[in-house]
Amino acid sequence: MKMKFKIKNEFNFRLKNNFSKKHRLKSSQKRLFIIEYFLKQDKHYSVEELYNQIKNRMPGIGYSTVYRALKLLVSRGLAAERNFEKGLTRFEPVHKEGHHNHLVCIRCGAIIEFTNPAIEKIQKKIALNYKFTVTDHKLEIYGLCQKCKKKEKYQ
Amino acid sequence: MKMKFKIKNEFNFRLKNNFSKKHRLKSSQKRLFIIEYFLKQDKHYSVEELYNQIKNRMPGIGYSTVYRALKLLVSRGLAAERNFEKGLTRFEPVHKEGHHNHLVCIRCGAIIEFTNPAIEKIQKKIALNYKFTVTDHKLEIYGLCQKCKKKEKYQ
DNA sequence: CTCATTGCAAACGATTTGCATACCG
DNA sequence: CGGTATGCAAATCGTTTGCAATGAG
Numbered sequence: 001m002k003m004k005f006k007i008k009n010e011f012n013f014r015l016k017n018n019f020s021k022k023h024r025l026k027s028s029q030k031r032l033f034i035i036e037y038f039l040k041q042d043k044h045y046s047v048e049e050l051y052n053q054i055k056n057r058m059p060g061i062g063y064s065t066v067y068r069a070l071k072l073l074v075s076r077g078l079a080a081e082r083n084f085e086k087g088l089t090r091f092e093p094v095h096k097e098g099h100h101n102h103l104v105c106i107r108c109g110a111i112i113e114f115t116n117p118a119i120e121k122i123q124k125k126i127a128l129n130y131k132f133t134v135t136d137h138k139l140e141i142y143g144l145c146q147k148c149k150k151k152e153k154y155q
Numbered sequence: 156m157k158m159k160f161k162i163k164n165e166f167n168f169r170l171k172n173n174f175s176k177k178h179r180l181k182s183s184q185k186r187l188f189i190i191e192y193f194l195k196q197d198k199h200y201s202v203e204e205l206y207n208q209i210k211n212r213m214p215g216i217g218y219s220t221v222y223r224a225l226k227l228l229v230s231r232g233l234a235a236e237r238n239f240e241k242g243l244t245r246f247e248p249v250h251k252e253g254h255h256n257h258l259v260c261i262r263c264g265a266i267i268e269f270t271n272p273a274i275e276k277i278q279k280k281i282a283l284n285y286k287f288t289v290t291d292h293k294l295e296i297y298g299l300c301q302k303c304k305k306k307e308k309y310q
Numbered sequence: 311c312t313c314a315t316t317g318c319a320a321a322c323g324a325t326t327t328g329c330a331t332a333c334c335g
Numbered sequence: 336c337g338g339t340a341t342g343c344a345a346a347t348c349g350t351t352t353g354c355a356a357t358g359a360g
Contacts, residue, residue, distance in 0.1 A: 106290060132301070136298070142290050216316090335336105
């Protein structure tokens with residue numbers, strides 16, 4: 001059973017181009033499934049989390065296959081690695097520019113992305129000030145989300 | 156040979172108070188040496204880096220002693236853990252409030268701290284907007300520092 | 311003396327890799 | 336067929352801990 005490669009969106013388009021053409025990858029069934037699932041979910045997965053979810057939907061899959069698929073996406077600029085918690089890498093799909101900011105709930109782990117032009121602007125100014133050429137940046141605000149705040153109250 | 160505990164600055168003052176009194180730690184010679192060295196240098200050390208430097212100055216010291224001294228500082232609020240690179244924890248002295256922002260050179264690893272009231276303000280606004288209670292935040296700008304930019308040119 | 315601290319080696323958890331096998335075009 | 340992708344188990348790397356020995360008050 002082969003999987004047809006449909007160009008549903010920009011992701012798949014970029015995948016097709018980058019994978020098949022540029023690097024002559026054979027885009028196996030398994031890899032495609034992992035990648036599509038990951039991109040579709042659009043969450044911040046650790047390798048293990050993604051592996052567990054994929055495993056249920058496609059039994060027999062190996063941890064390293066998931067791991068390597070994610071690494072592949074990173075190397076092609078289609079995913080980014082994050083280190084919210086120490087000792088654990090999370091992967092997020094790279095949709096577009098500007099998604100470098102996160103609100104992270106320290107209790108339930110919820111992650112909210114946001115963009116803010118004002119902050120971007122200030123960052124550029126600061127970098128300029130120190131004569132830095134910016135390649136990347138990230139802003140993370142840690143705290144309690146609304147839900148967890150309420151829970152804390154009644155404990 | 157015993158080491159006298161002099162109150163040179165706020166750090167030592169807090170150390171003395173927190174360590175000796177509150178927790179009845181015996182502040183051994185080795186631990187004091189590590190802590191003083193770490194605080195004086197005021198850099199972003201990994202355990203290993205600090206260990207290597209200390210080892211030269213105080214042979215026979217063990218890795219875990221350095222590790223535990225750093226953890227101790229963190230638990231007393233005198234140091235903070237950072238995860239600039241993945242899989243590696245760096246420790247920085249906590250001098251005062253507001254030092255949560257860093258410029259990190261991706262080539263030479265140089266780290267510059269900075270504060271910016273405007274950014275702090277915007278962060279608060281964003282958190283409020285999502286009904287988050289902020290406990291911590293960090294902003295990291297990655298790029299090439301002036302020196303490394305020049306080097307790149309002539310390679 | 312009593313309890314904290316230390317060094318070592320071993321345990322740990324996440325990440326990465328070597329290799330034989332399966333898969334793809 | 337010739338090279339890529341996969342699964343497994345083992346290697347790696349940073350971090351953490353158990354424990355017997357040492358040090359401090």
